[in-house]
Amino acid sequence: MTGTLPSPVLADLGRAKRLExxxxxxxxxxxxxxxxxxxxxxxxxxxxxxxxLSLIPAAVFLIAHRFERKEPNGRFPFGYNRVHSLAAxxxxxxxxxxxxxxxxxxxxxxxxxxHPTIEPVELFGREVWLGWVMIAALVYSVVPPVIxxxxxxxxAERLQDAVLDTDAMMQKADWQTxxxxxxxxxxxxxxxxxxxxxxxxxxxxxILHDGLTSVRVATAELVDGTPRSxxxxxxxxxxxxxxxxxxxxxxxxxVRLRESGRYIHAEVVGVDADPDFDIESAWPxxxxxxxxxxxxxxxxxxxxxxxxxxxxxxx
Amino acid sequence: xxxxxxxxxxxxxxxxxxxxxxxxxxxxxxxxxxEGHVVRIGLVASKERSLQERQFVAELAxxxxxxxxxxxxxxxxxxxxxxxGKLDLVLGEFHRSSPWxxxxxxxxxxxxxxxxxxxxxxxxxxxxxENGWIALLHHHASLLEQGK
Numbered sequence: 001m002t003g004t005l006p007s008p009v010l011a012d013l014g015r016a017k018r019l020e021x022x023x024x025x026x027x028x029x030x031x032x033x034x035x036x037x038x039x040x041x042x043x044x045x046x047x048x049x050x051x052x053l054s055l056i057p058a059a060v061f062l063i064a065h066r067f068e069r070k071e072p073n074g075r076f077p078f079g080y081n082r083v084h085s086l087a088a089x090x091x092x093x094x095x096x097x098x099x100x101x102x103x104x105x106x107x108x109x110x111x112x113x114x115h116p117t118i119e120p121v122e123l124f125g126r127e128v129w130l131g132w133v134m135i136a137a138l139v140y141s142v143v144p145p146v147i148x149x150x151x152x153x154x155x156a157e158r159l160q161d162a163v164l165d166t167d168a169m170m171q172k173a174d175w176q177t178x179x180x181x182x183x184x185x186x187x188x189x190x191x192x193x194x195x196x197x198x199x200x201x202x203x204x205x206x207i208l209h210d211g212l213t214s215v216r217v218a219t220a221e222l223v224d225g226t227p228r229s230x231x232x233x234x235x236x237x238x239x240x241x242x243x244x245x246x247x248x249x250x251x252x253x254x255v256r257l258r259e260s261g262r263y264i265h266a267e268v269v270g271v272d273a274d275p276d277f278d279i280e281s282a283w284p285x286x287x288x289x290x291x292x293x294x295x296x297x298x299x300x301x302x303x304x305x306x307x308x309x310x311x312x313x314x315x
Numbered sequence: 316x317x318x319x320x321x322x323x324x325x326x327x328x329x330x331x332x333x334x335x336x337x338x339x340x341x342x343x344x345x346x347x348x349x350e351g352h353v354v355r356i357g358l359v360a361s362k363e364r365s366l367q368e369r370q371f372v373a374e375l376a377x378x379x380x381x382x383x384x385x386x387x388x389x390x391x392x393x394x395x396x397x398x399x400g401k402l403d404l405v406l407g408e409f410h411r412s413s414p415w416x417x418x419x420x421x422x423x424x425x426x427x428x429x430x431x432x433x434x435x436x437x438x439x440x441x442x443x444x445e446n447g448w449i450a451l452l453h454h455h456a457s458l459l460e461q462g463k
Contacts, residue, residue: 114443114444119422129337129446131337131338188446189338191341191446191447
């Protein structure tokens with residue numbers, strides 16, 4: 001399928017792949033640093049679970065990318081484009097997972113009135129409050145996601161890539177929880193036991209919002225919804241334009257669009273196949289996104305029926 | 316986002332004004348001990364008090380310039396009173412896998428001390444989250460670890 005993609009798109013796909021490998025590498029380094037900084041404290045468990053969950057979008061992107069390049073075959077005649085849609089759902093669920101986990105964790109700390117204990121540790125022969133070590137680790141943990149998220153966002157935009165976009169949101173969640181953590185530990189240092197939980201709780205709402213939106217978009221894709229805008233549950237502008245263009249060209253026809261991974265399939269229902277149709281000139285939107293339209297099918301009325309409507313009674 | 320930025324600024328300002336006292340206690344244990352000159356210690360009832368225990372208490376009292384108010388009881392009883400904030404410190408022999416491990420803070424940490432899990436360890440326990448007080452106890456906790 002990628003054989004017909006224009007070279008700027010191929011270049012962006014390569015860039016996306018490299019960014020995701022960088023993400024895995026850097027975020028693993030963050031996991032290691034956090035592990036050593038947090039020692040055996042209670043906060044470590046939360047931080048580790050979060051860090052591992054945050055690797056999921058990058059990992060599923062790379063797995064999906066591997067599948068996408070496979071040629072269609074007898075068992076998968078439509079190819080593997082939709083693996084990307086599945087990856088988008090998994091990435092979105094991971095984001096929701098982090099948001100709910102943070103919310104649950106901070107709510108239970110506040111309800112149980114758990115006072116977090118942060119003890120001193122021996123460091124280079126001196127006693128240092130572990131809070132300072134944690135803050136240093138958190139500062140480190142904030143840097144890679146800020147940079148990676150920023151680099152990914154424009155690529156996701158150009159590729160209209162939901163997985164990459166969700167992953168950029170994951171990086172936003174990462175650096176926000178990092179900052180919240182720093183604020184929380186300083187707060188705990190000043191004797192405000194609730195500071196860490198409140199900071200995490202506030203951040204969890206924005207993560208949950210991002211995650212739930214991504215889940216809706218990914219689900220829409222998997223149940224053949226009209227293509228959505230990137231990171232929003234609204235129908236994409238490109239999709240509106242394409243429907244309008246095709247319906248104007250074939251009056252009386254009903255145009256249905258669906259997304260299969262990065263690609264758009266269109267069905268013109270109610271007309272016979274147009275022998276003059278050329279897919280290369282069918283895209284009415286931004287020309288740099290025209291590669292997304294990969295198939296326009298004509299379905300005569302007699303070739304389709306709705307299982308929801310009662311069958312016409314046979315005389 | 317602006318809320319986050321605002322709270323960071325506030326914390327930075329607070330940090331600049333009181334950096335020296337970090338960490339401090341949510342329930343003010345250390346302050347109360349220093350100002351009231353009394354440290355309330357609960358002892359887990361046992362046959363005899365060890366030398367380390369007595370040294371630890373003596374050193375703590377002299378560091379804090381505080382009188383020691385002692386009470387003795389069963390482990391669950393004194394630890395419960397510690398959790399409620401009616402005691403500042405509990406001393407005794409504890410199992411390495413004590414169910415109290417998450418409810419109070421043991422010094423030295425019970426989990427970290429390796430070896431036989433069924434043996435008991437002499438340890439001090441403080442109320443969770445009293446991080447300034449815990450930091451001070453931590454500094455003297457090596458006395459408890461010696462000579463085992």
